[in-house]
Amino acid sequence: MGWWLQWWIGLFLMVSGFSMGRMGPAFSRSKIGYPLALFGLGLVFFSTEEGLISNEQIASETMRQTLYWALPGLFGCYIVARGSPIYNVTRPTTLAIGWVILLFSWYVLLTNYDLPGPDVVSSAITIAGLIVVFIAHIFIIRLVETLPRSNETIPPLSEIEKTYVANVLNRHLGDRED
Amino acid sequence: MVEFLLTFSGSLMLGSLLVLINIKAAYHPYHKTIPLIASSLLILGSGLYLSLIASPEGDTALTAMRQATSLAINGLLATLPAVFALVTLMMLRISARPQ
Numbered sequence: 001m002g003w004w005l006q007w008w009i010g011l012f013l014m015v016s017g018f019s020m021g022r023m024g025p026a027f028s029r030s031k032i033g034y035p036l037a038l039f040g041l042g043l044v045f046f047s048t049e050e051g052l053i054s055n056e057q058i059a060s061e062t063m064r065q066t067l068y069w070a071l072p073g074l075f076g077c078y079i080v081a082r083g084s085p086i087y088n089v090t091r092p093t094t095l096a097i098g099w100v101i102l103l104f105s106w107y108v109l110l111t112n113y114d115l116p117g118p119d120v121v122s123s124a125i126t127i128a129g130l131i132v133v134f135i136a137h138i139f140i141i142r143l144v145e146t147l148p149r150s151n152e153t154i155p156p157l158s159e160i161e162k163t164y165v166a167n168v169l170n171r172h173l174g175d176r177e178d
Numbered sequence: 179m180v181e182f183l184l185t186f187s188g189s190l191m192l193g194s195l196l197v198l199i200n201i202k203a204a205y206h207p208y209h210k211t212i213p214l215i216a217s218s219l220l221i222l223g224s225g226l227y228l229s230l231i232a233s234p235e236g237d238t239a240l241t242a243m244r245q246a247t248s249l250a251i252n253g254l255l256a257t258l259p260a261v262f263a264l265v266t267l268m269m270l271r272i273s274a275r276p277q
Contacts, residue, residue, distance in 0.1 A: 012199055016203040020203050053244055055246075058248070062256070063255060073262055084269075095273055119253060122249070123254070129190050129192075132190065141214070
């Protein structure tokens with residue numbers, strides 16, 4: 001097996017994990033979503049360039065370079081969001097730490113990235129292609145949603161589901177006096 | 179010109195693959211998946227055909243697909259600094275939000 005397969009499997013696992021992680025808590029697979037995405041990221045990050053063809057090598061190297069600034073960047077954004085004023089509560093220390101991390105990621109980005117590179121046209125074409133796919137799927141979804149619904153009866157909630165819904169409602173509304 | 183065609187075909191294939199993976203990973207019983215799968219496969223096929231036209235002669239379908247899709251991934255990654263700039267502006271806005 002070539003290393004290229006590991007690289008692609010890693011990418012697919014990242015997308016699968018993200019898709020699963022976005023699902024609500026009603027789906028048990030949502031729990032393994034983000035760990036699966038991290039595992040995929042690890043497969044991509046630690047794959048060697050042996051067996052990768054030219055464009056894959058460039059994409060792999062770009063992805064590695066991106067991770068160096070994107071990971072602290074994401075973490076910095078999370079910390080800034082935690083420290084920013086919400087409902088009159090501000091955490092200035094958290095906010096300052098978040099901005100330090102965010103500025104660090106910008107420093108890493110600007111010292112390793114050529115602005116604007118020859119990739120601008122390539123990026124514009126990629127975005128155009130993705131927009132074409134997006135529009136095609138929006139059209140299909142609209143078409144499917146206008147089709148007549150089946151007469152199939154949806155089964156009632158099971159006992160476990162009822163207990164879960166009751167727990168969620170109690171947790172959120174139980175303390176309200178009205 | 180050939181590289182642009184290869185990038186465009188790659189982005190078509192990348193978009194379709196993302197949709198197909200998402201359908202499989204986030205499947206639930208009330209999804210009407212068949213039309214989406216069919217359209218994704220159609221777009222994937224068109225992308226593959228374009229990539230075969232743009233690839234050097236002798237390349238297999240798999241090699242053409244890998245070349246084109248990785249080119250599109252590279253193009254997508256190149257947009258991330260701009261996205262990060264926008265996110266940073268949003269962070270600046272929420273940090274300076276009046277109480």
